Amino acid sequence: MQSYLIRKDILNIEAYKPGKPIEEVERELGLKGVVKLASNENPLGPSPKAIKAIQKNLKSLNRYPEGTCSYLKGKLAKALGVKKENLIFGNGSDELIDIILKTIKNPGAEIVTSDTTFVEYKICGEIMGFTVKCVPLRDFTFDLDAIKAAITKNTKVIFIANPNNPTGTYVNAQKVTGFLNDIPKDILVVFDEAYIEFVTEDDFPNLIPLINKKNIAILRTFSKIYGLAGLRIGYMIAQEKFIEYAQRVRQPFNVNSLAQAAAGAALDDKSFVKKTRSCVAKEKKFLYTTFLKFGIWFKKSAANFIFVRMNADTQKVFRKLLEKGVIIREMSQYGLNNYARITVGTRKENLKLIKALEEL
Numbered sequence: 162m163q164s165y166l167i168r169k170d171i172l173n174i175e176a177y178k179p180g181k182p183i184e185e186v187e188r189e190l191g192l193k194g195v196v197k198l199a200s201n202e203n204p205l206g207p208s209p210k211a212i213k214a215i216q217k218n219l220k221s222l223n224r225y226p227e228g229t230c231s232y233l234k235g236k237l238a239k240a241l242g243v244k245k246e247n248l249i250f251g252n253g254s255d256e257l258i259d260i261i262l263k264t265i266k267n268p269g270a271e272i273v274t275s276d277t278t279f280v281e282y283k284i285c286g287e288i289m290g291f292t293v294k295c296v297p298l299r300d301f302t303f304d305l306d307a308i309k310a311a312i313t314k315n316t317k318v319i320f321i322a323n324p325n326n327p328t329g330t331y332v333n334a335q336k337v338t339g340f341l342n343d344i345p346k347d348i349l350v351v352f353d354e355a356y357i358e359f360v361t362e363d364d365f366p367n368l369i370p371l372i373n374k375k376n377i378a379i380l381r382t383f384s385k386i387y388g389l390a391g392l393r394i395g396y397m398i399a400q401e402k403f404i405e406y407a408q409r410v411r412q413p414f415n416v417n418s419l420a421q422a423a424a425g426a427a428l429d430d431k432s433f434v435k436k437t438r439s440c441v442a443k444e445k446k447f448l449y450t451t452f453l454k455f456g457i458w459f460k461k462s463a464a465n466f467i468f469v470r471m472n473a474d475t476q477k478v479f480r481k482l483l484e485k486g487v488i489i490r491e492m493s494q495y496g497l498n499n500y501a502r503i504t505v506g507t508r509k510e511n512l513k514l515i516k517a518l519e520e521l
């Protein structure tokens with residue numbers, strides 16, 4: 162393929178690098194029982210109610226899925242206290258980033274986000290021809306003042322991951338309210354709340370009551386607390402009018418029928434959500450204590466992963482841990498060569514990580 166056929170916007174884009182899959186590491190290194198603490202997945206597996214719903218729906222796979230996720234939408238709208246018209250579903254919340262950017266007016270438009278956050282905002286933005294401005298974090302946290310200062314008349318969208326991936330930090334309700342009052346009303350502010358269900362901090366913002374008052378969109382996912390990352394389903398909550406436009410650009414059957422059934426059942430699986438939340442809270446404390454003992458610096462996290470600094474090149478630590486059957490995420494793609502992100506696992510998984518670290 163000749164590059165003269167390729168859109169200029171994507172010539173210099175680096176493709177998204179996912180965490181290494183367990184099977185690939187086991188095959189390549191001849192290992193068994195590899196532990197993956199690299200993609201912020203649910204360590205307890207999928208919601209059991211979701212598994213049952215998937216089994217029940219297998220026989221209908223000859224049918225196209227329900228295009229608008231109508232049943233699931235009704236159920237979720239009730240659970241969130243919003244209207245069905247405030248919701249749209251995506252093939253993972255990833256797809257909704259794309260859908261948002263397909264909806265927003267361009268060319269000549271700018272996106273503002275942070276330089277150390279979920280990399281899809283930048284990748285999707287550049288693919289769609291936006292100029293993406295990435296401002297530094299302050300103390301590993303989204304710096305809303307720096308974002309405000311980076312706004313120009315061309316800024317159309319701001320992406321804020323709250324809590325932030327990879328640092329696990331969050332911006333509190335007071336800061337978010339002040340920020341939303343200060344910035345021009347015609348900018349869409351997207352709050353990516355992929356990890357909100359793990360948050361226990363009281364001052365975390367509740368943005369749903371602001372949906373019709375401010376120009377905001379909220380992204381959430383079934384990939385994390387509900388354990389359905391493999392099915393690919395997420396959703397956006399926003400003003401009716403914006404959702405209506407976004408519906409026009411999505412693929413007609415973007416969310417498959419098993420994902421819809423599983424997500425609906427997972428919403429009812431209160432005991433699984435509770436169990437996951439308490440496992441992550443307990444294991445996060447256990448890892449904090451261990452890191453302190455090892456002299457490993459870390460940032461306290463509101464999510465299900467911990468951002469750590471090791472007194473070594475983490476690319477090397479990453480490779481050595483891999484040989485010992487533990488996959489973590491090193492941060493060299495952000496230019497943070499001494500940092501890594503470690504997903505909170507079960508006690509058994511965390512002990513394997515600790516043993517491997519001790520051996521290093």
Ligand SMILES: Cc1ncc(COP(=O)(O)O)c(C=O)c1O
Nearest residue numbers: 253254255279326355382384395
């Ligand atoms: C902040 C953030 N947003 C979105 C996603 C993607 O979620 P989904 O699996 O729903 O596409 C992730 C995944 O790690 C994430 O960390």
